[in-house]
Amino acid sequence: MVFRMVAIGLAIAIVVAACHDVSKAWDVWMYHLPFAGRIAGLVDPEVYVFSVANRQRFEGFPLLAEALQGLAWRLTGRPECANLVSVAGLGLLVLFLKRRFAVPASLSLLAFLAIPLVQIHVTAAYVDLPANACATLLALVTYQALVSTAPPSPRQLALAAVLATATANMKFQLVPVVLGCAVVQLVRSLRSEDRRLARLGVIALALPFVFATPIKNVIVHGNPVWPVEIHIPGFHVPFAETAYASSPRWLEHVPRPVRFACSVLEVGARPITEGHRWSIDQWTPPDEPGYRMGGFFGAFVLVNLVALAVAVARRRSRENVVAAAFFAGLTALVSMLPQSHELRYYLVWMLTLVSLNLVVWSRERPLAVGTACAAALAVVAYSTGGTYLVPSGDSFATVLSTHVDRARLDAIAPGERVCIDRQPWTFLWSPQFHARPSYVVQEAEDPSDCRGVRSLDDSR
Numbered sequence: 001m002v003f004r005m006v007a008i009g010l011a012i013a014i015v016v017a018a019c020h021d022v023s024k025a026w027d028v029w030m031y032h033l034p035f036a037g038r039i040a041g042l043v044d045p046e047v048y049v050f051s052v053a054n055r056q057r058f059e060g061f062p063l064l065a066e067a068l069q070g071l072a073w074r075l076t077g078r079p080e081c082a083n084l085v086s087v088a089g090l091g092l093l094v095l096f097l098k099r100r101f102a103v104p105a106s107l108s109l110l111a112f113l114a115i116p117l118v119q120i121h122v123t124a125a126y127v128d129l130p131a132n133a134c135a136t137l138l139a140l141v142t143y144q145a146l147v148s149t150a151p152p153s154p155r156q157l158a159l160a161a162v163l164a165t166a167t168a169n170m171k172f173q174l175v176p177v178v179l180g181c182a183v184v185q186l187v188r189s190l191r192s193e194d195r196r197l198a199r200l201g202v203i204a205l206a207l208p209f210v211f212a213t214p215i216k217n218v219i220v221h222g223n224p225v226w227p228v229e230i231h232i233p234g235f236h237v238p239f240a241e242t243a244y245a246s247s248p249r250w251l252e253h254v255p256r257p258v259r260f261a262c263s264v265l266e267v268g269a270r271p272i273t274e275g276h277r278w279s280i281d282q283w284t285p286p287d288e289p290g291y292r293m294g295g296f297f298g299a300f301v302l303v304n305l306v307a308l309a310v311a312v313a314r315r316r317s318r319e320n321v322v323a324a325a326f327f328a329g330l331t332a333l334v335s336m337l338p339q340s341h342e343l344r345y346y347l348v349w350m351l352t353l354v355s356l357n358l359v360v361w362s363r364e365r366p367l368a369v370g371t372a373c374a375a376a377l378a379v380v381a382y383s384t385g386g387t388y389l390v391p392s393g394d395s396f397a398t399v400l401s402t403h404v405d406r407a408r409l410d411a412i413a414p415g416e417r418v419c420i421d422r423q424p425w426t427f428l429w430s431p432q433f434h435a436r437p438s439y440v441v442q443e444a445e446d447p448s449d450c451r452g453v454r455s456l457d458d459s460r
Contacts, residue, residue, distance in 0.1 A: 003370040007106035018083035021393030023124040029424040040070025048430040051445040060226035064169040065127035082125040089130030114376035116278035117295035131170035132347035138163040142181040151192040161206030248291040263341035266298035295343040300376045323356040419450035
């Protein structure tokens with residue numbers, strides 16, 4: 001009962017915070033909200049003109065999460081409510097575990113919020129949490145297919161296809177996870193002749209939807225991950241943006257799995273008493289050993305790894321053995337992916353680990369599970385000051401007044417086209433946010449974006 005009451009209180013506080021606190025993280029204002037507004041028809045492309053780089057990203061990036069953010073914005077009339085997409089992603093995962101595995105929703109919520117990056121992202125308009133929540137749901141459906149002695153039904157495959165489509169069309173980095181789960185589902189589907197054609201038909205019909213973004217990019221741009229650089233042996237693949245690569249200096253020359261292990265165990269992390277130990281992108285000055293590392297709470301990671309190992313050691317049921325083997329395979333895959341040490345990209349790893357432990361332990365030891373998760377959550381909340389669990393940030397109106405110079409705004413002539421580079425806050429200068437005669441904003445990331453247009457920044 002205590003766990004349930006705490007979980008209900010946290011759920012209410014999180015929803016209120018998501019609706020009130022506008023996210024102030026860099027990516028939100030550079031990409032996510034501008035793209036969400038464009039997709040939802042809230043931002044006229046002729047009035048707020050993307051920079052060349054952002055136009056290319058808009059043309060090539062998977063944008064399903066931004067489309068959902070734009071829908072939430074349009075339905076509520078509040079840009080803050082784009083955060084609700086992250087809340088919904090976590091909520092779906094909690095409901096799925098309750099319905100499919102009889103895991104109490106209160107235990108799931110406490111367990112997931114004990115993961116620092118989940119706690120931070122759940123009230124933010126980043127796309128990492130909803131995309132990884134869908135990937136985790138796909139992983140759990142795949143786990144179910146492995147536990148069952150019967151092949152997956154067409155209905156189960158259809159569910160997997162929907163989750164794979166959502167995942168792949170939210171985040172490029174998770175496509176390998178989708179592929180891995182798809183291979184497992186295909187192998188399981190081929191193991192029985194009964195209804196084999198129906199199962200293969202579902203898989204075949206799903207493929208164009210799952211890989212809609214890469215297919216479109218190949219057709220239009222000749223690059224499946226346009227505009228990002230990719231190397232395919234024997235082919236020249238056009239790109240407009242070099243592939244992102246960054247790591248702590250002391251780990252620059254070690255294999256990706258080693259960096260991943262150091263990150264999940266939070267080697268070199270700041271002290272637990274430091275308020276910035278965990279942040280939305282784990283940024284620190286580049287010369288720090290924990291630069292863009294950690295975010296899963298290393299002690300909580302160890303507890304979960306030990307718990308899964310103990311479950312297998314004490315009872316070698318098919319459910320437990322498959323859970324451990326499946327997670328080992330997921331670990332091998334994720335640890336080798338680009339930037340695997342930047343854990344916000346691969347929340348699926350920790351979400352799946354915690355989910356599998358909830359599946360194998362919550363019915364047998366609910367009190368122990370709840371106590372461990374509540375303790376970890378309390379430590380994380382203490383470290384972050386609890387600011388991500390309650391309404392504690394600024395509203396959109398406050399952020400707007402803080403980052404837009406009213407005098408410079410009023411100096412723009414009606415109908416004038418001005419070039420603005422105020423990264424990441426340029427989007428706040430868009431006309432639809434201001435009650436004044438219309439004008440046109442040319443967004444700039446490079447001086448060339450301002451060619452032939454008066455730059456508002458020249459007179460700073």
